[in-house]
Amino acid sequence: MTPTRSPSLPPQTQASASSSTKRPRDDADTFDAGTSKRPRRAAATGEKPPTSAELYKQQKEVGLQDTHSARTGDMSSLRTTQDTPEDRLNLLAHVGSQAKDKKGLFYEGPVERRGLGPQQVLTSVPDRDKGEHTNVFRTMTGGEPSSTKYQQGLGTADKGTSYEILHGMGHGEGGKKTQSAQNLASASHGANTAMIPADKAIAGNPNMLVDTHFNVRPGTHRAESVVQTFYDKDRPKEPIFQQHLDGDMPKVTTSQYKQLQKDAEFLKDHDRLAAAVGLLNLKDGGKG
Numbered sequence: 001m002t003p004t005r006s007p008s009l010p011p012q013t014q015a016s017a018s019s020s021t022k023r024p025r026d027d028a029d030t031f032d033a034g035t036s037k038r039p040r041r042a043a044a045t046g047e048k049p050p051t052s053a054e055l056y057k058q059q060k061e062v063g064l065q066d067t068h069s070a071r072t073g074d075m076s077s078l079r080t081t082q083d084t085p086e087d088r089l090n091l092l093a094h095v096g097s098q099a100k101d102k103k104g105l106f107y108e109g110p111v112e113r114r115g116l117g118p119q120q121v122l123t124s125v126p127d128r129d130k131g132e133h134t135n136v137f138r139t140m141t142g143g144e145p146s147s148t149k150y151q152q153g154l155g156t157a158d159k160g161t162s163y164e165i166l167h168g169m170g171h172g173e174g175g176k177k178t179q180s181a182q183n184l185a186s187a188s189h190g191a192n193t194a195m196i197p198a199d200k201a202i203a204g205n206p207n208m209l210v211d212t213h214f215n216v217r218p219g220t221h222r223a224e225s226v227v228q229t230f231y232d233k234d235r236p237k238e239p240i241f242q243q244h245l246d247g248d249m250p251k252v253t254t255s256q257y258k259q260l261q262k263d264a265e266f267l268k269d270h271d272r273l274a275a276a277v278g279l280l281n282l283k284d285g286g287k288g
């Protein structure tokens with residue numbers, strides 16, 4: 001089995017999304033369920049289905065928060081920022097700041113573990129209401145639908161960092177049950193982006209169990225860190241993949257994202273993973 005890893009503080013020679021994308025409004029992660037400005041469904045119009053990139057842009061235009069649900073296309077150009085010579089220095093500055101303020105992976109206070117527990121990946125899921133998780137989050141916070149404004153109100157937001165509503169188990173893996181308060185938390189755009197490659201790699205694989213959880217600051221919905229964990233259903237005690245992510249992770253760079261994709265590549269080979277688990281079980285006398 002491929003060993004588990006914790007790329008939450010990856011070298012700046014790894015991933016990120018194009019900075020040519022226009023920065024969203026401060027309230028771009030809010031959504032009014034009553035608005036008629038919704039991305040149009042091709043089935044209702046008879047038009048050619050939009051690409052993943054087109055859907056992403058439509059959602060941003062009407063204020064829908066992005067999540068790390070599985071997508072058919074490569075969204076790296078829309079989720080990452082261009083590499084620069086200052087990336088390593090910026091990362092060091094961020095780590096130093098987190099260590100000083102005891103935030104994210106350096107948080108030393110008590111945490112509440114939030115997640116659905118081990119859940120089997122579905123072979124397919126129906127289309128979702130893109131604003132449902134925002135409405136659930138609004139209920140959780142007592143009326144604030146914006147993850148960024150929520151963290152700013154708590155006084156926990158890093159300056160210049162945008163925050164999103166994260167799913168522990170992505171909707172593309174578990175469907176309707178993932179749209180619950182127990183599966184949602186507030187963390188950075190970068191942390192959300194870093195989860196995408198692995199989530200996309202296991203989409204549709206029913207042999208996989210997702211046990212991703214948030215370490216939430218007590219009394220809040222702020223995730224200090226995210227622990228993304230996958231198991232094979234026949235070996236539920238041995239993680240096939242695990243990474244610990246800083247809840248304030250800066251935006252991911254293009255090269256960082258490519259590295260994250262490379263790290264999760266083995267998860268795409270469902271047949272080989274199944275064969276490897278079968279051999280391990282055979283070696284253990286049929287015991288998972």
